[in-house]
Amino acid sequence: MAPKSRSYQISATPVTVFGHLLFIAVTTLVLVWLLKFREGLAFESANKFKIFNLHPLLMVIGFILMAGEAIMAYKSTPSRRDIQVQKAVHLTLQTIALGCGIFGIVVIFKFHNETNMPDMVTLHSWLGMITICLFGLQYLLGFFSYVFPGAESYSRAAYLPWHTFGGLLIFFLAICTAEMGLLQKFLSLFLTRSQEALIVNFIGLLLFLFAVAVALTVVLPRY
Numbered sequence: 001m002a003p004k005s006r007s008y009q010i011s012a013t014p015v016t017v018f019g020h021l022l023f024i025a026v027t028t029l030v031l032v033w034l035l036k037f038r039e040g041l042a043f044e045s046a047n048k049f050k051i052f053n054l055h056p057l058l059m060v061i062g063f064i065l066m067a068g069e070a071i072m073a074y075k076s077t078p079s080r081r082d083i084q085v086q087k088a089v090h091l092t093l094q095t096i097a098l099g100c101g102i103f104g105i106v107v108i109f110k111f112h113n114e115t116n117m118p119d120m121v122t123l124h125s126w127l128g129m130i131t132i133c134l135f136g137l138q139y140l141l142g143f144f145s146y147v148f149p150g151a152e153s154y155s156r157a158a159y160l161p162w163h164t165f166g167g168l169l170i171f172f173l174a175i176c177t178a179e180m181g182l183l184q185k186f187l188s189l190f191l192t193r194s195q196e197a198l199i200v201n202f203i204g205l206l207l208f209l210f211a212v213a214v215a216l217t218v219v220l221p222r223y
Helices: 012-035 047-077 083-114 123-146 153-188 194-217
Strands: none
Touching: 012 047, 012 194, 047 083, 047 123, 047 153, 047 194, 083 123, 123 153, 153 194
């Protein structure tokens, strides 16, 4: 019997390249939106919306995009054989993502406090808090299992599928939360047919495509 054709299969490499390009595109659009249309960024300012603008910056670029790059690190890191290099890149990017996510939460609470707005009243805020808490738990479990002190090899192997599944689940939860936040902002600004509306919509669309690229990177073989 002739072997089955594998011509339909593709490697993860072109998908990771596409993901990196989406990273650049989303980062550019977010910066253009916040700096050109939303008055800029500041942690301390009389213009409280400058404080708010740090939230989408940190959560989209710092948290979601960095977390996605961390997931793709095992397929995109040039080191083909040294798993320790891939693990170090993965851990570094996840640490950056966690730090940005926590700071993004701090910023939005600061904005609400200084504008006398209630906290945790929307589904977006609920899902956001759930996401960052689950991400932190996933980070701790992964760190103690694979970095220090490190579990037994059989325990690491048994936990790996759950670590991978949990990481993707939390990542997609973060994507859904961001999409809800963009929609919430779109409606609160009463955006219609304008350049800003197009930018916000394209950020949401490209975030979805980035999530697809990240998921495909996980399931496709490296070569």
